[in-house]
Amino acid sequence: MSLVDQLAAVVGAEHATADVPAAYLSDATESRAMRGDASALVRPGSAEEVAAVVACCYERGAAMVPRGGGSGFAGGAVPLDGAVVVSLERLDRIRSLEPGLWRMEAEAGVTTATVRRRARESGLLYPVDPGAAEQSHIGGNVACNAGGPHAFKYGVTGAWVTGLEAVLAPGELVRSGGAVRKDVAGYDWARLLIGSEGTLGMVTAVHLRLVPAPETARPVAAVYADAESGCAVIAGVLAAGIEPATLEYLDGATLAAAGASFPAALTEAAGFMVIAEADGSVAEAARVADELREVLSVGALAVHEPEGRGEIEALWRWRSGVSIAVTALHGGKASEDIAVPVEHLGEAIRATLEIGARHGLETCSWGHAGDGNLHSTFMLDASDPAALERAEAAASELFDMALRLGGTVSGEHGVGLVKRAALAKQLAPAELRIAHAIKDAFDPKGLFNPSKKLP
Amino acid sequence: MSLVDQLAAVVGAEHATADVPAAYLSDATESRAMRGDASALVRPGSAEEVAAVVACCYERGAAMVPRGGGSGFAGGAVPLDGAVVVSLERLDRIRSLEPGLWRMEAEAGVTTATVRRRARESGLLYPVDPGAAEQSHIGGNVACNAGGPHAFKYGVTGAWVTGLEAVLAPGELVRSGGAVRKDVAGYDWARLLIGSEGTLGMVTAVHLRLVPAPETARPVAAVYADAESGCAVIAGVLAAGIEPATLEYLDGATLAAAGASFPAALTEAAGFMVIAEADGSVAEAARVADELREVLSVGALAVHEPEGRGEIEALWRWRSGVSIAVTALHGGKASEDIAVPVEHLGEAIRATLEIGARHGLETCSWGHAGDGNLHSTFMLDASDPAALERAEAAASELFDMALRLGGTVSGEHGVGLVKRAALAKQLAPAELRIAHAIKDAFDPKGLFNPSKKLP
Numbered sequence: 049m050s051l052v053d054q055l056a057a058v059v060g061a062e063h064a065t066a067d068v069p070a071a072y073l074s075d076a077t078e079s080r081a082m083r084g085d086a087s088a089l090v091r092p093g094s095a096e097e098v099a100a101v102v103a104c105c106y107e108r109g110a111a112m113v114p115r116g117g118g119s120g121f122a123g124g125a126v127p128l129d130g131a132v133v134v135s136l137e138r139l140d141r142i143r144s145l146e147p148g149l150w151r152m153e154a155e156a157g158v159t160t161a162t163v164r165r166r167a168r169e170s171g172l173l174y175p176v177d178p179g180a181a182e183q184s185h186i187g188g189n190v191a192c193n194a195g196g197p198h199a200f201k202y203g204v205t206g207a208w209v210t211g212l213e214a215v216l217a218p219g220e221l222v223r224s225g226g227a228v229r230k231d232v233a234g235y236d237w238a239r240l241l242i243g244s245e246g247t248l249g250m251v252t253a254v255h256l257r258l259v260p261a262p263e264t265a266r267p268v269a270a271v272y273a274d275a276e277s278g279c280a281v282i283a284g285v286l287a288a289g290i291e292p293a294t295l296e297y298l299d300g301a302t303l304a305a306a307g308a309s310f311p312a313a314l315t316e317a318a319g320f321m322v323i324a325e326a327d328g329s330v331a332e333a334a335r336v337a338d339e340l341r342e343v344l345s346v347g348a349l350a351v352h353e354p355e356g357r358g359e360i361e362a363l364w365r366w367r368s369g370v371s372i373a374v375t376a377l378h379g380g381k382a383s384e385d386i387a388v389p390v391e392h393l394g395e396a397i398r399a400t401l402e403i404g405a406r407h408g409l410e411t412c413s414w415g416h417a418g419d420g421n422l423h424s425t426f427m428l429d430a431s432d433p434a435a436l437e438r439a440e441a442a443a444s445e446l447f448d449m450a451l452r453l454g455g456t457v458s459g460e461h462g463v464g465l466v467k468r469a470a471l472a473k474q475l476a477p478a479e480l481r482i483a484h485a486i487k488d489a490f491d492p493k494g495l496f497n498p499s500k501k502l503p
Numbered sequence: 504m505s506l507v508d509q510l511a512a513v514v515g516a517e518h519a520t521a522d523v524p525a526a527y528l529s530d531a532t533e534s535r536a537m538r539g540d541a542s543a544l545v546r547p548g549s550a551e552e553v554a555a556v557v558a559c560c561y562e563r564g565a566a567m568v569p570r571g572g573g574s575g576f577a578g579g580a581v582p583l584d585g586a587v588v589v590s591l592e593r594l595d596r597i598r599s600l601e602p603g604l605w606r607m608e609a610e611a612g613v614t615t616a617t618v619r620r621r622a623r624e625s626g627l628l629y630p631v632d633p634g635a636a637e638q639s640h641i642g643g644n645v646a647c648n649a650g651g652p653h654a655f656k657y658g659v660t661g662a663w664v665t666g667l668e669a670v671l672a673p674g675e676l677v678r679s680g681g682a683v684r685k686d687v688a689g690y691d692w693a694r695l696l697i698g699s700e701g702t703l704g705m706v707t708a709v710h711l712r713l714v715p716a717p718e719t720a721r722p723v724a725a726v727y728a729d730a731e732s733g734c735a736v737i738a739g740v741l742a743a744g745i746e747p748a749t750l751e752y753l754d755g756a757t758l759a760a761a762g763a764s765f766p767a768a769l770t771e772a773a774g775f776m777v778i779a780e781a782d783g784s785v786a787e788a789a790r791v792a793d794e795l796r797e798v799l800s801v802g803a804l805a806v807h808e809p810e811g812r813g814e815i816e817a818l819w820r821w822r823s824g825v826s827i828a829v830t831a832l833h834g835g836k837a838s839e840d841i842a843v844p845v846e847h848l849g850e851a852i853r854a855t856l857e858i859g860a861r862h863g864l865e866t867c868s869w870g871h872a873g874d875g876n877l878h879s880t881f882m883l884d885a886s887d888p889a890a891l892e893r894a895e896a897a898a899s900e901l902f903d904m905a906l907r908l909g910g911t912v913s914g915e916h917g918v919g920l921v922k923r924a925a926l927a928k929q930l931a932p933a934e935l936r937i938a939h940a941i942k943d944a945f946d947p948k949g950l951f952n953p954s955k956k957l958p
Contacts (some may be wrong), residue, residue, distance in 0.1 A: 225911075235938050455683050478677045
């Protein structure tokens with residue numbers, strides 16, 4: 049029996065095919081012309097079916113690529129060398145939502161937006177807000193340990209996971225943790241799966257803790273003539289001991305690409321923007337917003353404070369759309385999510401521009417300033433091989449720069465395909481040995497998302 | 504050359520001895536008569552010396568037990584079978600404290616109290632507050648992933664670690680992360696070391712993130728006639744969507760043992776106490792304290808709200824002393840830190856008493872109610888072997904009960920020696936296989952704290 053026939057016997061003929069639709073061959077790295085090839089697509093309908101699919105592939109020695117919403121920027125979901133794409137889109141149930149106990153259990157294929165909306169409808173907050181919330185899945189968020197603007201105050205995905213259900217080699221459904229909020233029994237192998245990009249196993253469901261939703265949020269956006277003034281203000285927020293929920297920045301080139309749709313007047317002289325948001329009770333958010341306004345006003349050309357839910361949502365909708373606006377400029381982009389200690393943010397922003405200029409690339413950056421996390425971006429035509437090649441060379445210099453500043457080649461997107469060489473520069477030999485030993489322990493045949501994550 | 508001579512050559516003769524002082528042979532499990540034996544004590548003075556010590560032991564096949572403050576409740580620091588005790592007490596430097604950047608790098612031997620005090624002196628908060636803060640070391644906190652009352656709002660130790668320096672087999676000093684706040688490059692092996700109780704390597708220094716200290720804290724303590732009334736109030740706090748910094752409980756038997764020193768009048772009818780603390784700006788803490796008071800007053804016999812720093816510190820000092828007061832009653836205790844989903848807290852408290860009664864043991868419990876984390880405690884005379892034996896049998900039933908309720912055998916103390924058999928019941932076969940594979944990957948000779956943590 050062929051592999052596809054065998055998979056069809058597990059999931060039903062309508063959910064297994066050797067004729068893999070194009071949509072399953074790429075992720076957000078399509079903007080830099082990455083596209084894979086797959087021998088089959090299988091869409092299991094339950095965790096048990098995922099286990100059976102993995103067992104089948106593992107026995108036959110077939111490589112597997114787990115797929116969430118396909119919004120990743122590192123090529124983690126791009127199938128290589130005829131691997132089997134295991135799409136988790138049908139695992140889309142919220143298994144439980146217990147508002148009075150501040151928790152939810154969601155299957156891997158539930159979108160991030162659904163997790164957030166369902167929590168919010170119960171008066172609770174799931175605070176992690178990576179981009180593409182309507183597209184990305186909570187399972188993918190866990191696989192990448194996704195961040196986003198509100199990670200500054202609330203932490204990244206892993207901070208909210210109290211339990212995991214996953215299929216491990218050679219096809220076993222295993223659970224770790226659950227509704228209990230604290231657990232130090234055993235090694236925390238489930239935490240190792242968080243951020244492992246599907247290379248150690250396939251996450252099928254997650255237990256999430258939630259918190260009471262803040263009554264309100266009060267963003268303050270300020271524009272500056274240049275990055276120096278803006279970075280001084282970012283340092284000023286920290287030095288003043290103010291803790292906003294977000295501390296974002298956008299540089300001048302980003303504003304040039306995306307500023308037209310900014311929901312307020314934007315002066316032509318705007319060379320940098322900082323968005324800091326206060327949240328909490330109405331009184332607390334107002335107090336923190338007052339403090340933020342005072343610090344952000346220093347050297348600002350203008351300060352924009354949206355009022356009311358509609359205006360506030362418009363600001364964040366604009367912020368979420370920045371990546372798309374930047375891509376639209378030339379039809380493509382290569383964007384790398386380096387992170388550095390926050391005191392080096394200004395230097396990293398400046399160096400990003402210098403590197404791009406040296407390679408003849410239009411360049412911009414924006415990101416999560418408080419976490420020192422840049423989205424250093426080269427805007428290009430994805431059908432221009434020479435530009436793509438220059439972008440690869442430039443990205444390599446970006447990674448060197450981040451490491452020189454004591455940072456990392458990936459703050460939140462993961463390694464996937466695109467940062468494997470860079471990772472080799474970041475890890476010490478002992479770390480590399482450990483990484484390979486961990487991979488071997490979880491995946492002795494090397495069939496879980498091969499050629500990803502590891503150098 | 505003997506091992507001790509070889510170690511003396513590394514650390515100096517005054518810091519290596521075969522004549523191991525008694526203080527290095529036990530930890531807090533001395534209250535249940537646990538004591539080990541060691542062939543040598545070595546006290547390296549730097550991370551490099553730790554690496555040299557490990558290299559020396561690893562080459563000779565000598566088992567090592569890393570030792571912090573020795574305040575653990577699971578026997579993790581008790582040396583067995585003539586192991587070498589590697590005390591990290593001389594690694595007591597705060598390598599850096601950067602108030603404007605909200606971070607600190609501390610060596611493993613810095614006490615938890617020092618970390619907290621130094622942060623506070625800079626207007627910052629290191630919020631994790633396990634007991635015995637003057638004795639326990641930050642390295643031990645990391646090794647056990649320690650919790651404490653404020654973990655309810657702020658999370659456990661691991662939530663604050665952004666980087667680790669550790670000595671791994673066969674004696675290599677390795678660093679992961681650092682000052683950067685977000686990093687998803689590579690597998691998060693450092694996170695695996697957090698909570699590994701020294702069985703995978705020895706942590707020599709940690710990078711901690713900090714937050715601006717809340718302006719004030721406002722605890723509300725309320726007493727009830729019984730656990731039912733108290734647990735209803737705990738559920739009520741969650742259902743009302745109030746997020747206190749702590750949500751603690753103490754049962755009637757605990758109050759009977761420790762209540763005499765409670766810093767306010769305590770009615771004889773007090774059968775249960777809840778301590779919830781609001782923190783934040785003065786206004787915010789007052790607002791949350793008002794909400795807490797309203798919920799906690801339902802069915803309360805009395806409500807105590809300490810005013811001013813002195814009274815508030817007195818309340819928490821009393822709370823910290825509960826463990827000692829309970830031990831003092833009969834000279835010893837066996838205390839197990841099971842955790843259950845919070846809706847089962849009342850049942851776990853009741854079952855704890857039933858199990859103790861069945862085994863003829865005086866029994867009490869207190870703990871971190873919001874996290875469903877009990878300190879289920881059998882008070883006994885540690886020189887009475889029959890009582891110790893009954894306590895072991897009772898503890899085994901406690902663990903079964905926690906697992907039946909969907910909980911864990913250890914919420915914050917770790918497995919150490921005392922919960923190895925219990926852990927075997929908690930982990931699925933696949934989890935056990937993974938645990939052993941991880942151990943083998945990090946410690947192929949099995950010399951890091953052998954006979955601990957794993958079943």
